[in-house]
Amino acid sequence: MPPTLRPLFVLGGLFVLTSLAADGVVAQDDAAGIERANAALAAAVASGDADAAVALYTEDGMLMAPNAPAATGHDAIRAAFQEMIEAGVGSLALTSDELEVFGDTAHEVGRYVLEAADGSHLDHGKYVVIWKRTDDGWKLHRDIFNSDMAAPGGH
Amino acid sequence: MPPTLRPLFVLGGLFVLTSLAADGVVAQDDAAGIERANAALAAAVASGDADAAVALYTEDGMLMAPNAPAATGHDAIRAAFQEMIEAGVGSLALTSDELEVFGDTAHEVGRYVLEAADGSHLDHGKYVVIWKRTDDGWKLHRDIFNSDMAAPGGH
Numbered sequence: 001m002p003p004t005l006r007p008l009f010v011l012g013g014l015f016v017l018t019s020l021a022a023d024g025v026v027a028q029d030d031a032a033g034i035e036r037a038n039a040a041l042a043a044a045v046a047s048g049d050a051d052a053a054v055a056l057y058t059e060d061g062m063l064m065a066p067n068a069p070a071a072t073g074h075d076a077i078r079a080a081f082q083e084m085i086e087a088g089v090g091s092l093a094l095t096s097d098e099l100e101v102f103g104d105t106a107h108e109v110g111r112y113v114l115e116a117a118d119g120s121h122l123d124h125g126k127y128v129v130i131w132k133r134t135d136d137g138w139k140l141h142r143d144i145f146n147s148d149m150a151a152p153g154g155h
Numbered sequence: 156m157p158p159t160l161r162p163l164f165v166l167g168g169l170f171v172l173t174s175l176a177a178d179g180v181v182a183q184d185d186a187a188g189i190e191r192a193n194a195a196l197a198a199a200v201a202s203g204d205a206d207a208a209v210a211l212y213t214e215d216g217m218l219m220a221p222n223a224p225a226a227t228g229h230d231a232i233r234a235a236f237q238e239m240i241e242a243g244v245g246s247l248a249l250t251s252d253e254l255e256v257f258g259d260t261a262h263e264v265g266r267y268v269l270e271a272a273d274g275s276h277l278d279h280g281k282y283v284v285i286w287k288r289t290d291d292g293w294k295l296h297r298d299i300f301n302s303d304m305a306a307p308g309g310h
Binding site: 062069144148 | 217219220221222223224225253255257258260262264281282283285297299300301302303304305306307
């Protein structure tokens with residue numbers, strides 16, 4: 001089967017054939033929805049809008065950033081984005097390498113680049129996001145990342 | 156429905172009703188299999204056995220450790236574990252907080268503690284693992300983690 005074909009699923013005895021595109025390739029709509037959410041996240045960071053960023057996470061979402069405890073829920077996630085914006089992050093670029101969709105849950109593996117407002121390089125690394133489909137579209141539910149760059153201090 | 160009830164799934168037109176336990180709770184066997192693999196990973200680290208650790212990953216597995224590019228495939232993952240063992244890690248403790256199983260794929264969210272051989276604390280943090288069911292049981296496929304501790308140098 002083509003690599004983009006995803007398992008359909010049945011929940012509680014009911015067939016749920018969501019995201020079966022007309023051409024028979026499953027999850028095309030889901031991929032587009034998640035791509036839109038990633039683009040909105042990048043736009044929120046670029047405009048320094050922590051509220052817009054946090055709105056892309058589930059209510060009980062977790063942002064698991066390096067060198068800090070997990071930020072759980074919108075208030076904690078907003079604070080983390082505000083800190084990132086105040087630290088001078090001007091842009092976040094996301095490259096999605098893998099996406100698998102299982103009904104209302106998906107996981108994504110990708111890479112990120114953070115730049116300052118003047119375009120200078122701040123950080124780059126990798127991430128995994130567990131997505132949940134909500135009434136308001138796909139939302140980041142578990143978001144973990146870390147840097148590819150050597151740690152300050154040589155550790 | 157009870158929180159442990161997982162979506163069943165149908166793949167390629169074939170019903171696959173794996174991991175439906177006798178009591179009707181789905182994924183109990185899967186949870187046990189993943190728990191065993193985590194225990195084996197902890198045992199491999201405790202005995203300094205990088206080969207045993209890497210055998211728990213899929214052939215094309217990725218270990219996404221902080222401050223290094225992703226280690227992809229068994230050779231790269233083995234090297235990462237050897238480095239960890241040579242750096243003096245004596246024990247790895249894993250606490251699994253969330254597990255969702257979707258057919259042959261699962262994702263887990265948890266916390267880890269690393270200690271030196273003398274029991275002194277080295278690091279603690281959080282992780283997300285994407286698991287794949289193989290002919291040889293559940294294997295880590297995508298493994299990403301980061302520290303809760305402040306970075307050296309205060310970053």
